[in-house]
Amino acid sequence: MAHDITTIPNIQVDLIDPRTGRMDRAWRMFFENLWKLQGSGTTDITVEDLQKSPQFEPPIPFPDDVSPPQSVIQIPEDVLPPTPQLGTIASYNLDGSPTAGGVSYGTGPAIAVTPAGTLGQVLTSAAAATPTWTTPTVGTVTSVSVVSANGLAGTVATATTTPAITLSTSVTGLLKGNGTAVSAATSGTDYAPATSGSAILYGNSGGFSNVAIGSGLTFIAGTLASTDVGGTVTDVAALTLGTTGTDLSSTVANGTTTPVITLQVPTASAANRGALSSTDWTTFNNKQAALSSMYVAQAFTAQTTIVVTHNFGKYPVVNVIDNTGAVVVPLTITHSSLNAFTVTFSAATTGSIIAVIGY
Numbered sequence: 001m002a003h004d005i006t007t008i009p010n011i012q013v014d015l016i017d018p019r020t021g022r023m024d025r026a027w028r029m030f031f032e033n034l035w036k037l038q039g040s041g042t043t044d045i046t047v048e049d050l051q052k053s054p055q056f057e058p059p060i061p062f063p064d065d066v067s068p069p070q071s072v073i074q075i076p077e078d079v080l081p082p083t084p085q086l087g088t089i090a091s092y093n094l095d096g097s098p099t100a101g102g103v104s105y106g107t108g109p110a111i112a113v114t115p116a117g118t119l120g121q122v123l124t125s126a127a128a129a130t131p132t133w134t135t136p137t138v139g140t141v142t143s144v145s146v147v148s149a150n151g152l153a154g155t156v157a158t159a160t161t162t163p164a165i166t167l168s169t170s171v172t173g174l175l176k177g178n179g180t181a182v183s184a185a186t187s188g189t190d191y192a193p194a195t196s197g198s199a200i201l202y203g204n205s206g207g208f209s210n211v212a213i214g215s216g217l218t219f220i221a222g223t224l225a226s227t228d229v230g231g232t233v234t235d236v237a238a239l240t241l242g243t244t245g246t247d248l249s250s251t252v253a254n255g256t257t258t259p260v261i262t263l264q265v266p267t268a269s270a271a272n273r274g275a276l277s278s279t280d281w282t283t284f285n286n287k288q289a290a291l292s293s294m295y296v297a298q299a300f301t302a303q304t305t306i307v308v309t310h311n312f313g314k315y316p317v318v319n320v321i322d323n324t325g326a327v328v329v330p331l332t333i334t335h336s337s338l339n340a341f342t343v344t345f346s347a348a349t350t351g352s353i354i355a356v357i358g359y
Helices: 025-040 278-285
Strands: 104-106 111-113 122-124 132-134 152-157 164-169 175-177 182-184 201-204 207-210 217-220 223-226 240-242 249-253 260-264 293-309 317-322 332-337 340-358
Touching: none
Parallel strands: 240 260
Antiparallel strands: 104 111, 122 132, 152 164, 175 182, 201 207, 217 223, 249 260, 293 340, 317 340, 332 340
């Protein structure tokens, strides 16, 4: 055999070999291997090897002339090892019936079996300690519901299979949000309140207020109108002139019924702005008549001779200026008639000729 004798010896094999008076070799190897597996020695034999079915070996024949020993060695019961049970090893917690559904695990010096878990549980490691059965709580949704909070509510159909969530709100009226929840908006603070058409709203730092409708105005059905229609003009008198005051002015009496308009036109003087008196008119009218004068200006460019026709019927005063505005003395000025004259220059000149006559 590969490991000498490792399996439980056949029940027909005596513990004490009657031929030698000593422990049978099969039992000795079995107990030796068992002793090694219990931690008192080393071996490559496994528990599975020890639990294999007994192997039958033919008895060793003795020669005909040799009789087996008849002596029997009595071994005290407290010296004999405990009688092994078929298929179990006491020190490995397998001396009883294993728990159905249990899982074997190592404790370090021995092998133990966990109790059975319940349906759906998984075995969870506890590092070097005893593993335990736990119920998974992650990744399995058993039911869905909606919690009413922050102004929101809702219902869930088929909550445990294919949930259909319908959201609603517990707030009545207009909603406002603050970034966390929704609540009812306040009229006049969060929004302009409804009016009956008899008020005008304006915004202020705290919300909205009504515009005060002043006297002479009405606001009805959305229309702003004036109630101060004034009087009715029935007749307008002719303009009345006066001379009081120091400046032109006017007044109106009975403006809404029979207006009387008075225009004040004071007599003009050094202190008053107004109408010229007849005396002052005569004085101004006797002044000397205004003097009359004639004027002709003719421009020229790069010329030495210029003829000017003025049709004054008299000899005018002639002046010549160049293009810089300086007075230029021509070579000659010749009056060919009472209506024309000729100006000559010693060199080509640019400027203007001005002829004036006055009396």
